[in-house]
Amino acid sequence: MNSLKEVASRVAACTDCPLSKTRTNSVPGEGPVNAEIMFIGEGPGFNEDKQGRPFVGAAGKFLEALLESIGIKREEVFIGNVVKCRPPNNRDPLPLETDACRKYLDKQIELIDPKLIVTLGRYATSRFFPGQTISASRGRLRNVNGLNVYPIYHPAAALHNGGFRRIIEDDFKEIPNLVGPREMTTIERESKDAQQLSMFSEDSDNVR
Numbered sequence: 490m491n492s493l494k495e496v497a498s499r500v501a502a503c504t505d506c507p508l509s510k511t512r513t514n515s516v517p518g519e520g521p522v523n524a525e526i527m528f529i530g531e532g533p534g535f536n537e538d539k540q541g542r543p544f545v546g547a548a549g550k551f552l553e554a555l556l557e558s559i560g561i562k563r564e565e566v567f568i569g570n571v572v573k574c575r576p577p578n579n580r581d582p583l584p585l586e587t588d589a590c591r592k593y594l595d596k597q598i599e600l601i602d603p604k605l606i607v608t609l610g611r612y613a614t615s616r617f618f619p620g621q622t623i624s625a626s627r628g629r630l631r632n633v634n635g636l637n638v639y640p641i642y643h644p645a646a647a648l649h650n651g652g653f654r655r656i657i658e659d660d661f662k663e664i665p666n667l668v669g670p671r672e673m674t675t676i677e678r679e680s681k682d683a684q685q686l687s688m689f690s691e692d693s694d695n696v697r
């Protein structure tokens with residue numbers, strides 16, 4: 490598996506755990522290979538299974554709004570899940586299923602080599618910090634085997650709970666600081682140069 494596309498086609502043909510029998514579509518995850526940030530949820534839900542895309546239901550809409558609040562577009566980041574096929578009735582994935590699926594997320598992380606992995610909710614967080622509660626680990630950046638992992642509440646849990654919602658919004662605001670300054674685009678750089686030039690000419694007016 491040497492590309493995200495190859496991972497996705499392996500996932501589509503995968504029968505390594507029983508979830509392959511009940512899925513409609515596999516959901517490998519999506520985003521550019523040069524993404525700086527990866528968001529990792531638990532597993533596909535009803536809508537994701539229907540469409541073959543991650544976070545396309547209500548939780549996905551909220552995730553997009555959160556991204557927008559920090560000036561990031563969905564297309565700029567990688568969005569995926571711990572398991573790639575929907576567990577029936579949205580139950581938690583079983584250890585057997587997570588173990589069988591592990592190779593795919595591991596490969597996606599290796600290929601993307603992100604600056605930051607944001608785990609969404611208790612389940613995805615436990616993959617990196619086994620046995621720790623989400624309330625204790627959320628909002629705290631830690632390094633695990635060379636990966637920068639930042640757990641936050643799951644958007645589905647925070648969507649309808651005012652307290653969680655405020656916390657996930659606050660935790661989200663920290664994300665830009667955790668990935669460091671973004672490189673300016675050419676347009677941004679040119680407009681900044683133009684601003685500095687006009688400031689300079691104002692200064693020279695003052696001197697005269």
Ligand code: URA
Nearest residue numbers: 530531532533543544
């Ligand atoms: N919840 C998840 O954990 N993942 C999805 O893709 C959608 C909802």
Ligand code: SF4
Nearest residue numbers: 503506509574589590
């Ligand atoms: Fe394969 Fe993962 Fe789907 Fe199980 S959940 S069938 S391991 S892709």
